[in-house]
Amino acid sequence: MQPPRLRILATGGTIAGSAGSALERGYRPGQIGAADLLAAAKGLGLSATFEGREIAAIGSQDIGWREWDALHREIEAALTDEGVDGVIVTHGTDTAEETAFLLDLTLSAGKPVVLVGAMRPADAVGSDGMRNLANAVRVAGDPAAAGRGVLVVMSDQVFAAIDVRKAATGGAEAFRGFPRGPIANVTPTSLDWFGPAERTGRPARFAWPAALPKVPILYAYAGMDKGEVACMLSGAQGSVLAGLGQGNAPASVIEALAASGVPVVRSSRVDQGSVDRNLEVDDDALGFIAARGLGPAKARILLQVLLASGISDPAAMQAEFDRR
Numbered sequence: 001m002q003p004p005r006l007r008i009l010a011t012g013g014t015i016a017g018s019a020g021s022a023l024e025r026g027y028r029p030g031q032i033g034a035a036d037l038l039a040a041a042k043g044l045g046l047s048a049t050f051e052g053r054e055i056a057a058i059g060s061q062d063i064g065w066r067e068w069d070a071l072h073r074e075i076e077a078a079l080t081d082e083g084v085d086g087v088i089v090t091h092g093t094d095t096a097e098e099t100a101f102l103l104d105l106t107l108s109a110g111k112p113v114v115l116v117g118a119m120r121p122a123d124a125v126g127s128d129g130m131r132n133l134a135n136a137v138r139v140a141g142d143p144a145a146a147g148r149g150v151l152v153v154m155s156d157q158v159f160a161a162i163d164v165r166k167a168a169t170g171g172a173e174a175f176r177g178f179p180r181g182p183i184a185n186v187t188p189t190s191l192d193w194f195g196p197a198e199r200t201g202r203p204a205r206f207a208w209p210a211a212l213p214k215v216p217i218l219y220a221y222a223g224m225d226k227g228e229v230a231c232m233l234s235g236a237q238g239s240v241l242a243g244l245g246q247g248n249a250p251a252s253v254i255e256a257l258a259a260s261g262v263p264v265v266r267s268s269r270v271d272q273g274s275v276d277r278n279l280e281v282d283d284d285a286l287g288f289i290a291a292r293g294l295g296p297a298k299a300r301i302l303l304q305v306l307l308a309s310g311i312s313d314p315a316a317m318q319a320e321f322d323r324r
C-alpha cells in the first residue's frame with residue numbers, strides 16, 4: 001500500500017512557536033514557517049508523504065474571518081484533490097475549538113481533516129509539538145478517520161470537533177472532550193478508535209457563509225447589571241450568554257436580553273454540563289435558545305453560522321443546537 005499523501009496547512013500557534021532558548025518561559029507563537037514544519041514532519045520518518053501551505057503565522061488568539069475563509073477554501077480544494085488523502089491543520093490551541101467546530105459545520109465528512117497544536121513552543125524542553133504532529137500524521141493517514149467530521153489531536157488523544165475544549169492553560173494534556181471524551185487513542189504507531197465513523201457520506205451541514213455576523217458573548221457573574229447588556233449588544237445580530245450554572249443570570253439581565261430583539265443563546269460559564277430548556281429560565285416565554293452541550297465559544301460559532309444561513313426562527317435554531 002502506498003503511504004498516505006498528506007497536506008499540511010500551517011496557521012501558526014505554539015506548535016510553530018519559539019522562545020529563543022530551551023528554558024525561556026516567554027515565547028512568540030507562529031515563528032516557524034510552513035517549510036520548516038514540513039521539513040520537521042518529514043524528519044520524523046513516518047510512513048507518509050507531505051506537502052504544505054502557509055495560511056497564516058499567528059497566535060490563534062488573532063484568528064478570524066480572513067484566516068478561516070482561506071483555510072476553508074484550501075481544505076475544500078484538498079478534499080477534491082485526488083493527490084491528497086488527508087489534511088493536517090497546525091493551529092494554536094487557544095481557539096482550536098472554534099476553528100475546528102466552524103470547519104466541522106461547513107465541510108462534508110470526507111477525507112480526514114485533523115487540527116493539531118502544542119502547549120510548549122518548538123524549542124522548549126519537553127516540547128509536545130512533534131509528538132502531537134506525529135500523532136496527527138497517524139490519524140490523518142488512516143482511512144478509518146474519514147467520515148468522522150473534523151478532528152483535533154492533542155497529546156495522545158483524538159477528539160471530535162463538537163466535543164473538544166481547551167480545559168487547562170498549561171500542561172501537555174490540556175484538552176478534554178465534552179459530553180464525549182476522546183474518540184480514539186493514538187501514538188505514531190497505533191490508533192484505537194472507540195467506535196465506528198458516524199458521518200460517512202454526509203454533506204456539509206451548512207454552506208460556507210459569505211461573512212460571520214457580530215455575536216458577543218456575555219459572561220455572567222453575581223451582581224451583573226443589565227447596563228452591560230445594552231453596551232455589549234450594540235450592533236450585534238445575536239448574543240450568547242455564558243451564564244451561571246444552567247445558563248442563569250440576574251433577573252434584570254435576563255429581562256434585558258429578552259428585550260434586545262436579537263436571538264439569545266443561553267450557555268454556561270461552567271466547564272461541563274449541558275444547558276437545557278425551561279429549567280429556571282422560561283425559554284418558551286422569552287424566546288431564548290438553550291445551548292445544550294455546547295460551551296459559549298462553540299455556541300457562538302453555531303449561532304453565527306445559523307444567522308449567516310438565514311435561520312432565525314427560535315424553534316429551528318433550537319433544533320440545530322439539539323443536533324449532534
Ligand code: ASP
Binds near residue numbers: 058059060093094117
Ligand atoms: N496563544 C497560542 C495560540 O493559540 C497558544 C497555543 O498555541 O498553545 O496560538
